Amino acid sequence: MIKEFRLPDLGEGLTESEILSWKVAVGDTVALNQVIAEVETAKAVVELPSPFAGVITALHEQPGTVVEVGKPIVSFEVEGDDGGPSAGGPAQAETAKREPNLVGYGAIVEASGRPTRRARTFAAPAAATAAAPTGPPVAERVAERVAEPAAAPVVEPADIRAPAETAAATPGGERPRSTPPVRKLAKDLGVELTAVAGTGAGGLITREDVQNFVGGGHPAAVAVAGAAPAAGIGSVTQGERETRMPIKGVRKLTAAAMVSSAFTAPHATEFLTVDVTPTMELLARLKASRAFEGFKLTPLTLVAKALLIALRRQPSLNSRWDEANQEIVQFNYVNLGIAAATPRGLTVPNIKDADRMSLTELSTALTGLTETARAGKTSPAELSGGTISITNIGVFGIDAGTPILNPGEAAILAMGAVRRMPWEYKDEVALRQVMTLSLSFDHRLVDGEQGSRFLADIGAILADPGMVLAMV
Amino acid sequence: MFTDELGQGGIPAGGPGDSAGHHGGAGESLVQLITPGGERVSHPQYDAWVQDVSDEQLGFLYEDLVVIRRIDTEATALQRQGELGLWPPLLGQEAAQIGSARSLRDDDFVFSSYRENGVAYCRGVDLADIVKVWRGNASAGWDPYTVNMATPQIIIGAQTLHATGYAMGIQNDGADSVAITYFGDGATSEGDVNEAMVFAASFQSPVVFFCSNNHWAISEPVRLQSHIRIADRAAGFGIPSIRVDGNDVLAVMAATREALERARHGGGPTFIEAVTYRMGPHTTADDPTRYRDANELEDWAAKDPIARVKGLLERKGLLTGQFEARVAAKADAVARELRAGCITMPDPEPLDIFKHVYSTPNSWLDRQEDHYSRYLASFGDPAGAHSEEGAR
Ligand SMILES: Cc1ncc(C[n+]2csc(CCOP(=O)(O)OP(=O)(O)O)c2C)c(N)n1
């Protein structure tokens, strides 16, 4: 009878392998475990030992082809039913029928759309094995042992692994089919899965289905202005002990953006506490100077400037991970996002080409941006295309936190409150103005080294603005 | 700079006639009784520990070595054929496993890592049970108490604590059995192993720490893990140690017997460093050519644990055609049985997951089991209800 050998998962959780060469040809007689092919996986080049003793009847794939796990690669004509003492037997056939279920990939989705179950299998118990452990010392023990009969009985494979009947569809009441991470996403976004049409295999609801349901596939801040009916507060029924509000608008989009960011970009956050007294002194001098008359200068203005200067030395923090195209996009411009708390919720409008601005231009842009955001008039264009962001949690009296990246960006800096604190100054403890900086970055794009250098540079500028001379 | 007379420091492979005493200047610290060329060399202290090993028994040791290498190659093939998810080869470490395991008494208890499948064979573990976990059919392959060997530990070094705890129990029982724990060179960097050694020394527990120094912890070479010889670490804990040629089945046996005797008679723990080499990949999912030099493998191939016993048997005139045929037949039979047991292994039932979690009833788990069996029953398949009664 003809037996097929399907490409197994040769590593832990591999989906494909490349056939490098065949060591056999059609018509060759091969022995069990004889090397028949050389295959390269993502992990190693390995030799494939033949699972059967028999004659090769077909090689299904050419050398150089990348083959999916589970595809037949070679067929054998095998003697009799079980192809000799060690041939595959029922388990082999069963394996061949089975879809590969790779490590870490979760359960296979049954094509029928409903789980099927296999009947219990009974195989003949394997024959008792090698000599039982013997006593001490080896003298007596080994002496006791008699040469075993040459051949241990071979278990006759008995196949009763036929799949059990596929349960007839039960009417109603069934949970929509999805996977735990997607259910979690849906729950986080407040999406009822019953309302979502699944496009995956067997009607499975995928991550994309949920995201598309929420709106726009990419639930980035971009979408905020587009959707956004008055958000947040829904109808409040008097006297209830809890208030239930529909999740919609900015809240919903913010949630989607945060979830998508938090679960696609591996975040790393670093903190640096800096004596910013020299920057605060500089700020006071600038405010008092003629050149800045009429401009609104705040610590944020100077932190933004410091960030823009530091960014030139660490451009990887101004980049984007393009999963679809498998590319890293390095921006040669900076659209600086500023997280703004607005009556409608959080928005992150950005200042286009902030890196080319003078301090007065930056100050004007910042003032304009915050005023527009507070008035709820931010345009979609102002919300899209950001490359890096700042969030000023200091205005709420907070020191530090782990900011979540604005989706599509590689870094976000949170500036903490400026506090008067005892601090080491010129070898003594003095009351100084101190600020904590928190930097989150996408660890796919930015290594600890670049992130740390970037944060250290910003800190160095704020601790001693004269350092800029050494950096630009 | 730390050099290793067995090749780590770049010293050429020992040819026939080489004995440990001629390597690297510190050779006397490495116990060797059979040279790579198959010559029996005498050792003032350790000869006595194996003088009872007859020619016939030497033949059986050889058979064991061949058989477990065969188990290993068959399991590796089964993995390549999609029958096992993963397999951690023991190729090259046969003598360390056979020499030690064949020194144990039935009532001694083994706590091993994933790599001691040759030890499991010696303990009498069913061949199919050895591969059960690697096939994904169970979370543990056998009942430890039927063979006095715990199921292999994947968490590096954790088994050393289990062994020490068990050994403290032996002390409480007033018994004279011993716990032996097997672990790798890499494991000695783990806190668990160090804690186990502290306890074993403090309580002078009857435990043997058997470290198979196969020179690699996945892709990390031993020289990065330890700036001194691993055996020398034991002194810091107040535990006597011995460094033995792990590719020499007789030397390993001598060292293990000495350690077991010490433990049985209230002498406390011993640390054995068996210096050997992982000739294959870390697991079937690994490609060692990406991180190690082919020359190293060649050097160690010249010190093969099986070839040297074969050489010794030949010198003694014991390597007859009949003997070789017997060994080959045994290896073939074991391989056939392993394969048959593997590929005809029944799939586990869903509710099997609840078995062997706790030894006594647990309401929290019972509740989960109840929920799960009702969930299974909702498929209208009697299998769920059927196996429910079988659980626990
Ligand atoms: C506590 C723990 N850390 C890490 C791992 C991952 N791991 C698996 S095998 C291994 C290397 C172990 O090397 P060694 O102790 O020398 O044993 P060998 O594999 O060489 O036999 C590591 C780090 C693990 N299983 N458990």
Ligand SMILES: [Mg+2]
């Ligand atoms: Mg190791």
